[in-house]
Amino acid sequence: MPIKAIPSRRRLLLLAGAALGTSMLGGIGRLALADSDDDDSDNHYEESANTSFTPANTGLNARIVVVGGGMAGATAAKYLRLWGGTGLQVTLVEPAARYTSNIMSNLVLNGSRNIATLDYGYDSLAAKYGVGVKTARVVAIDAAARTVALSDGSSLPYDRLVVAPGVEFSDAYGLTQADYATRTPHAWQAGPQTSLLASQLAAMQNGSFVMTIPKAPYRCPPGPYERACLVADYLKTYRGAGSRVIVLDENATIQAERETFSHAFGVTHAGVIRYEAGVTGIQIDPVSRRVSYLDAVGNPQVIAAQAVNPIPPHRATGSSPGGWLAAAGLNNSADGRWCVVDVLSYESTAQAGIHVIGDAASCGLPKAGHVANQEAKICADAIVRLLAGQQPDPAPVANSACYSPITAGTASWLTAVYQYDGANRKMVLAANGGNTVGATAIESASVSSGNFRQMTTWFNTLMGDSFG
Ligand SMILES: Cc1cc2nc3c(=O)[nH]c(=O)nc-3n(C[C@H](O)[C@H](O)[C@H](O)COP(=O)(O)OP(=O)(O)OC[C@H]3O[C@@H](n4cnc5c(N)ncnc54)[C@H](O)[C@@H]3O)c2cc1C
CATH class of the missing domain: 3.50.50.60 (FAD/NAD(P)-binding domain)
Structure with missing residues (x-):
């Protein structure tokens, strides 16, 4: 999608956040918000796009299957090709032809948005980045043979598997x-x-x-x-x-x-x-x-x-007893609902070669779309480094940003930066300057119509970065 106006400094920061490496992302995302005030009505472009980036031949060769084309999986597939290059055969497996964004979907309830405005396809991932898109559901993972079985009866071999299937909902109440x-x-x-x-x-x-x-x-x-x-x-x-x-x-x-x-x-x-x-x-x-x-x-x-x-209550999709994710032993949190990962690479602590990102993962970060996008980039970066015989980035940073409409025309925002705590091998909240003691997420000082307008900019940027 074309960018409609000359980028301001803040837009450049947002676009740079979409395009640069993971260790820069948290800081840049945070800067983008810090640069704006609560009533910034500067909102003139629709979607960011990395149209000038073309996958190169990096010399790396591997087959990577990504399960789930939501916020986490779509981002991972795209950035694996961008950073890993044309030698990475990336196949995205997703049962739905199109994705409906949860983000902004509360605005459908009050009639502010038509649900069709939340619809995203996979054409850009395929055409611009060379991601192979397979419309099917994963029904089993064979971790020993390194294959996934699909609902259409076929199977796909992989060297690395990225699992991003979101959540399923329990019968309750x-x-x-x-x-x-x-x-x-x-x-x-x-x-x-x-x-x-x-x-x-x-x-x-x-x-x-x-x-x-x-x-x-x-x-x-x-x-x-x-x-x-x-x-x-x-x-x-x-x-x-x-x-x-x-x-x-x-x-x-x-x-x-x-x-x-x-x-x-x-x-x-x-x-x-x-x-x-x-x-x-x-x-x-x-x-x-x-x-x-x-x-x-x-x-x-x-x-x-x-x-x-x-x-x-919900849990990682496929983690119920008898589910495909449970059968692969990936739901190894104490309650069996989530997939515990090494937060440097998002590799499962239960199964080597399988990475879990997004809401299905248990990693100390909130279950949110903006965060899923960040996890996907940290994971993609780690996989590329591992394939090149290197170690994952030892100091990843992630940020969470979220706008919340409070009325049909006003919104608040929330942001937090997380950094790696090597002593405890966890992502922890960071305050300005990297001091983690007493760090908290930051709420907007006020609820305003300017925040509401900026929310649209943030949303379009995030979705453009994940699907565009
Ligand atoms: C009302 C609402 C408002 C929200 N607002 C915000 C917000 O403002 N900001 C924010 O950051 N987050 C927000 N979120 C949270 C955000 O939507 C999720 O955290 C995010 O979608 C998680 O991404 P994911 O990729 O893990 O899961 P999803 O986006 O759900 O994607 C999972 C994908 O996996 C696919 N899949 C499932 N099973 C299989 C299988 N067996 N084989 C292949 N594919 C499979 C699904 O079809 C789906 O496309 C909101 C959520 C809701 C419900």
Whole structure:
């Protein structure tokens, strides 16, 4: 995609963040945000693109299969070709012809976005970077033979495998997968459930919209609170003062942007959002939409809801007992839900030669699309170095950046920089200057329309870097 305007210094920083090596990325991403103020309305280009980069022949030769064409897998496939060169045969295996972005999908609920605007294809990865795209699902991994079996009956050999299959959702609260698909959508994987939830919201009269939040770790820490704000904004704008959004959080407290969301719940959407932390024993009747639970002090409560949006507990796709990822022994976290990796290379600590990135990985970073993009680059860089007989970068840096709409026209932001702690072999939050003691994620000082405009710039840049 062409860049529509002459880049400003901030745009150049963002574009450089998309194009440079991993150890630069965290710092540059952080700089890009630090360079902007909370009300920067400078937003004139649509998508970044690395059109001037053509894979070279680096002399490296290897077959690499990437499983999953989401935020992590698409980025990894692209950067493996960019950095590894034409000798790397990179095959991306993805069952869907096109990807629907979760990021921004809460804006479909209030009608701000059409879901078609969240649609991304794989044509650029194939045409510009020479990634082979195979439309199929991985059904088994043979780690000893170094092959993956696909749903079309074929198999692919690999020298290195990158696994990025995202998450699957557990049956919970008395609900099944069929309930999520047809009656009580979680919409935590953007697509038909997002549209279903939007239509249920649009059909509400004065009444209660009940949503639930699972115990961390879950995908996109600020996402549920952002959704509560947008639904509240929609209901009070279009349905009057009698509507309520009731947030039942299984966590003890708000999991991200605590100051921002406390203010949003208590002031911006006061009287509309009721936030309850520390709830247990949630049960949902998908037909009557009756929700029962125990509040934080153990008292039983019942709500007759007009719409119910359960966000169920989730886990790495394929990690349920009998699943393909479990069969390969990759889900080696203590609870069997996630894949533990060496954060220098994202290589599984259970299976040599297999790397796991994105939401499926357990690596100390938040489960987020921006982070998945960063993990993919650290992983791609490490694979290229390993193929060249070198060691992975010993000091990777990653950054997390996220904007959260609070109303239909305003947003906040959150950013954090993570760096490698060699003593503990973990990624840890870093403060300015690299001091990790007391470091925290940084929230925007205010909620503003300028942030909302910048959110679009950030989103387009991120998606352009992953798919463009
Ligand atoms: C409502 C919402 C809002 C969000 N907002 C933000 C935000 O503002 N900022 C942010 O950074 N993050 C946000 N996120 C989180 C972000 O979307 C995820 O963290 C990100 O998509 C994770 O990337 P991934 O590649 O691991 O998984 P995905 O993007 O889900 O991709 C996984 C891919 O793997 C494929 N796959 C699955 N199984 C197989 C198989 N067997 N074989 C082959 N392919 C397979 C799937 O089809 C899918 O395409 C949000 C999430 C939600 C739900």
